[in-house]
Amino acid sequence: MTLTVRDVRPDVPADTEGFARVRRLALPYILFTSDSVRHNTLHTHPDARYRPLVAEEDGEIVGTAQVLMAYDSSAPDQGLLNIYVRPDRAGRGAGTLLLRTAEEYLASLDATKVFSWVLDEPAHRAFAERHGYRAGRSAHFLRLDLAGGGLPPLAPTPPGVELRAAVEFADDPRPLFELDAETLQDEPGDLDLEPRDYDDWLTSTWNHPLLNRELTMAACVDGRPVAFTVAYTDGDGRYSTAMTGTARAHRGRGLAKLAKLHSLHRARAAGVTDAFTGNDTGNDPMIAINKWLGYEFCATEVRHARELG
Known part of the structure; x- marks a missing residue:
């Protein structure tokens, strides 16, 4: 058995498809496709110094890592890495090799802390703890079985409110960008995030290949989006929020x-069968909304961190 770690080649379909396949097997609650892997590799903000990695066992992709700097954080020198190995290849060294490569890269960028x-x-928590990572806040993944019909009936739109699709x-x-920038500031998390500039948002969000503009909905007042x-x-019956x-100024109205x-x-109605979402465990209002919609908890993840060097 020969294990190697290398960079993803965004224009090689075998790389982007292999990356997406590992992520779907290891973490099916977040959508990845070959196109989204390619887009993220080529179009993540340059200041993030994004470096996606794959681990190969005898030439077959069995593990992945997303490695970058938290360029949009108000705290400097913060690194981010997420490692996933195909479940049937776990415990054979791919995760350790990916972690070592990722940490060496972040250290070369002068990162002092990694999340x-x-x-x-x-098994996952034990791996993190063995390598010096300590647990912090947690978040839930939730799933809604749309094929099974688990969804409340449509509610009437309040007077003065118009529902519009992103398309x-x-x-x-730009009005959607401005709403996104405002709400992002109140999202729970370990890092305080600075608003992205409009051009970065256009690239990373508006033009992302997974974004479905027909299904992205905004509640508008006086023609302006106030909730969304x-x-x-992913084109395969799966939907993610x-x-x-x-x-x-418009909270508390159920918009x-x-x-x-x-x-x-x-x-x-468009044929989606599975809907996924995620919530910080402290985000009680959004958890309540998702439970009302029929979502059920399906997994939990824990943010771990360690100081580098």
Whole structure:
């Protein structure tokens, strides 16, 4: 058995498809496709110094790592890495080799602290702890069986509120960017994130290959988006919520729940069978919305961190 680690070659389909396949097997709650792997490799902000890696066992891709600097954090010198190995190849050294390569790269960029998401399962947590990582906050993955019909009926739209799909903003998506930037500031997390600039948002979000503009819905007041839910789809019957939020001045009216409900009804009508989402364990309002929509907990991950060097 020969193990090697190398960079992803974004223009080689075997690399991007292999990366996506490992991620789907190891973490099926987050959508990855060959196109999204290629897009992330080529178009992540240059300041992130993003470096996706694959581990090969006898020439076959069996593990992946996403390695980057938290370029949009207000705290400097923070690194991020997420490692996943195909479940049937775990425990054979691929994860350790990926971790060592990733940490050496981040150290070369002068990262002083590294954050990593780890599945809340004994083997995964033990691996992280053996390598000096300590557990922090946690988050849940939730799944909704759309094929099974588990979804409340559509609710009426309140007076003065209009529901619009993101595709209707194709000529000028800036209002969606501004809403995204505001709601991102209130999202729970380990890092305080600075707003991205508009061009970065256009590249990383608006033009992302997983973004479904027909299913991404915004609740608008006076023609301006004030609540929204961002929908990703993979073309294989799977849907994932990338973000849901409401402008501060319009919270408490149920507008985010309304937008997400309509998005999910549209998704089911379009043939989507499985919907996934994720919530920080302390985000009780969003967890309550998702439970009302019919989502059920399916896994938990724990953010781990360690100081470098």
